[in-house]
Amino acid sequence: MKPAKRSNPGLEDKTTESDATATVRVATLAEREWFDQQLAERHYLGAGRSVGDYLRQIVTVRGQVAALLVWGPACYALKDRDRWIGWSANQRVERLKLIVQNRRFLVLGEKGRSPNLASQAMGAALRALATQWQDNFGYRPLLAESFTDPEAYAGTCYKASNWEPVGFSAGYARHRADFYVPHERPKRLWLRALDAQARRHLGAVTLPADCAGGVIAPPSGVLPLTRPQMLALEEVFRQAPDPRAKNARFRIGPVLTLIAMALLAGRRDIAEIARFASTLTPTQRHQLGLPRKRGTQAFYQVPGYAVFSQVLTRLDPVAFATLLGGWLQTRAGTLPQALALDGKMIRDHIGLLTLAQREDGAPQAVAIYDPKEGTARCEQSAATALLTGLPALDDKIVTADALHCQKTTARTIVEKGGDYLLQIKGNQPKLLA
Secondary structure (H helix, E strand, C coil), rough: CCCCCCCCCCCCCCEECCCCCCCEEECCCHHHHHHHHHHHHHHHCCCCCCCCCCCCEEEEECEEEEEEEEEEECCCCCHHHHHHCCCCCCHHHHHHHHHEEEEEEECCEEEEEEHHHHHHHHHHHHHHHHHHHHHCHHHHHHHHEECCCCCCCCCCHHHHHEEEEEEEECEEECCCCCCCCCCCCCCCEEEEEECCCCHHHHHHHCCHHHHHHHHHCCCCCCCCCCCCHHHHHHHCCCCCCCCCCCCCCHHHHHHHHHHHHHHCCCCHHHHHHHHHHHHHCCCHHHCCCCEEEECCCCCCCCCCCCHHHHHHCCCCHHHHHHHHHHHHHHHHHHCCEEEEEEEEEECCCCCEEEEEEEECCEEEEEEEEECCCCCHHHHHHHHHHHCCCCCEEEEEEEECHHHHHCCHHHHHHHHHHHHHEEECCCCCHHHHH
């Protein structure tokens, strides 16, 4: 391979990642002008604009610059990507920065002289990416995304460096005036995990500590329900028995509605539920019927940690789940094509089993369970009872983790007219084999 001509003879070869022949480093501030000039002159999309967290990588092979890569913010919403991860809409908003997008990939040198150079450079860049990103921006990304035009490129180097094709874009391009405009040329979407447990981490309740810096708190007033839905749910919860004293300042209807909305928004901890309540706007607090602070005209208080803890530790969890589940069923309409069954504990107080739409995380049915296994109200028993209570699962696929890989669960789904996709792990060695 002929060495590429270098417009900047002062390039340094400090490395952060290497294999037998390729080294990868981040372009220095002095190199950025040269870097962008190479893209502007030699890449068919040009250099592009630097937005958000933006990383320029230089790959060298045997001391010569062989490839340039640019990584930046991911697309706000991609249906196939979000389905692959299993994200809810709230999780996508909070964790989008943990996905980085390959914005540009330019291989330098004559085409055909080194046929494996593209995949070699991409592989080396990916191995260095997570560490370099964390060093520059303070958090570790978990997933990379990229696009190819199927009419022009087969994506050979992506396949060779273990990218996974997961679908297509919707065929829209970003436009300054209209935000997005159709171009009728969908691009193939590729994903590449930067961590062996990337998908699990992205959908988990708690993220790894070194990823937390990339989490964005949702803005105030963002609720998982519309105003009519919130008011209808509060009306249902007014019927719930209040386990507290009759002179409680916060009525049981608004308190249970806040708990339910927090759970629907992915909160799984009493402290997180309390923080969720504090993000409600004054108008939302007033609409929910929360009390006005004494001596003020428009300041409405929300329950604190102690109120939520008191209610959760004293309420009848089965009654709560029955009311919430009934409300969800009356508004679910036809069940979606793909449903995920999963259980989560709220500290040690209550277990919430949810049958949710995989596309956006919208719950379709809920049940309460005990943390102890093998009891009449354990998670497995709750799953059977929840599925049995559904009207039908015709032409639906229910997915679940290894805990629910049980004959009773599978039989119940099939008897309801559905199909199942259940995870198998080492706790059932014969079945796994």
